[in-house]
Amino acid sequence: xxxxxxxxxxxxxxxxxxxxxxxxCPFKTExxxxxxxxxxxxxxxxxxxxxxxxxxxxxxxxIEKFHTARYLDAMIAATQGxxxxxxxxxxxxxxxSPVFRDMYDYAALACGATLKGAALVxxxxxxVAFNPSGGYHHAGPETASGFCYINDVGLACQVLAEQEKRxxxxxxxxxxxxxxxxxxxxxxxVMTMSFHESGETLFPGTGFENEIGTGEGRGYSVNVxxxxxxxxxxxxxxxxxxxxxxxxxxxxxxxxxxxxxxxxAGDPMAFLSLTNNAYAEVARRVLDFGKPIVATxxxxxxxxxTARGWARVWSVLAGGESQDEMxxxxxxxxxxxxxxxxxxxxxxxxxxxxxxxxxxxALDATIEKVRANVFAIHGL
Numbered sequence: 023x024x025x026x027x028x029x030x031x032x033x034x035x036x037x038x039x040x041x042x043x044x045x046x047c048p049f050k051t052e053x054x055x056x057x058x059x060x061x062x063x064x065x066x067x068x069x070x071x072x073x074x075x076x077x078x079x080x081x082x083x084x085i086e087k088f089h090t091a092r093y094l095d096a097m098i099a100a101t102q103g104x105x106x107x108x109x110x111x112x113x114x115x116x117x118x119s120p121v122f123r124d125m126y127d128y129a130a131l132a133c134g135a136t137l138k139g140a141a142l143v144x145x146x147x148x149x150v151a152f153n154p155s156g157g158y159h160h161a162g163p164e165t166a167s168g169f170c171y172i173n174d175v176g177l178a179c180q181v182l183a184e185q186e187k188r189x190x191x192x193x194x195x196x197x198x199x200x201x202x203x204x205x206x207x208x209x210x211x212v213m214t215m216s217f218h219e220s221g222e223t224l225f226p227g228t229g230f231e232n233e234i235g236t237g238e239g240r241g242y243s244v245n246v247x248x249x250x251x252x253x254x255x256x257x258x259x260x261x262x263x264x265x266x267x268x269x270x271x272x273x274x275x276x277x278x279x280x281x282x283x284x285x286x287a288g289d290p291m292a293f294l295s296l297t298n299n300a301y302a303e304v305a306r307r308v309l310d311f312g313k314p315i316v317a318t319x320x321x322x323x324x325x326x327x328t329a330r331g332w333a334r335v336w337s338v339l340a341g342g343e344s345q346d347e348m349x350x351x352x353x354x355x356x357x358x359x360x361x362x363x364x365x366x367x368x369x370x371x372x373x374x375x376x377x378x379x380x381x382x383x384a385l386d387a388t389i390e391k392v393r394a395n396v397f398a399i400h401g402l
Contacts, residue, residue, distance in 0.1 A: 030340035035076035041128035056329035077135035113166035157320030195282025198229030220247035241399030282320025297368035
């Protein structure tokens with residue numbers, strides 16, 4: 023039996039497909055187009071309650087709610103071939119934030135898509151909005167980092183908070199959402215919660231259990247660093263132990279959900295062992311929160327598996343995936359295949375005995391640290 027359809031909006035347009043990072047950069051913007059093609063081919067993009075909306079670039083005045091004018095000036099100058107010492111110090115032109123001609127235009131349009139989704143949700147016109155071209159959580163007010171230039175998810179949280187919404191930023195990208203966490207670190211109107219591979223083994227080297235916020239924001243920054251080799255069952259156990267009770271206690275008005283797919287097994291930039299079944303289950307749990315959702319993409323450096331995963335998450339969030347419909351998927355990370363004609367569901371990856379022995383105690387220790395650090399603050 024299918025889940026009840028939501029009013030779900032997919033944010034994309036041919037305009038955004040025109041932009042690309044440099045050819046040698048592992049970040050591939052075409053993942054969003056690939057996800058859309060899969061959905062279109064399977065008849066999952068439209069239907070009861072579902073629609074597609076073309077975004078517009080975020081206005082500079084809105085972008086300056088998160089980023090400084092000095093930073094944006096340096097960014098635009100860099101696209102015109104004027105990268106000085108100040109701009110380089112802001113991260114432009116470094117290996118994980120290369121300069122390219124359309125850098126500002128692409129970032130502003132991708133950001134505009136997330137902000138459009140936030141507006142539709144805030145206005146009560148959508149229950150779910152999904153921008154696969156979003157999720158630039160590393161960018162700071164004056165810092166480009168990790169392929170991120172304009173922090174669309176941070177901006178969405180800020181704009182929603184300005185409308186007196188309580189916002190839960192839930193980040194399931196494999197990399198810690200440092201840019202968003204830092205911006206809201208002393209506030210309690212936005213709770214940032216990040217499930218990511220531990221900073222001991224992965225960029226950006228932050229996001230440990232003791233990073234819980236400061237001042238009145240103490241307890242409103244939550245981090246669950248995951249050990250190398252974390253598999254579906256362990257991941258969901260941690261999610262149920264931490265995210266579910268804290269979300270219930272915080273009781274947000276809206277959830278901003280970053281769905282980076284770089285936690286999938288075989289991703290060349292990280293070391294977790296997830297399948298898209300874990301991402302689908304997280305999406306179902308977030309739906310169970312009963313709150314409107316602004317979802318974005320994020321990382322994911324195996325483009326085919328990333329697109330397939332996003333298509334699956336959309337199908338769950340839009341209320342269009344039935345258990346029977348997706349149960350026969352035979353492609354995905356296990357077979358290194360993206361033959362979505364057989365279904366979107368990945369085959370399960372059975373963890374090895376040694377993998378369990380390493381992952382389980384490390385993850386149990388992390389869960390206990392998070393509980394000890396933040397649960398009491400929220401009456402748990």
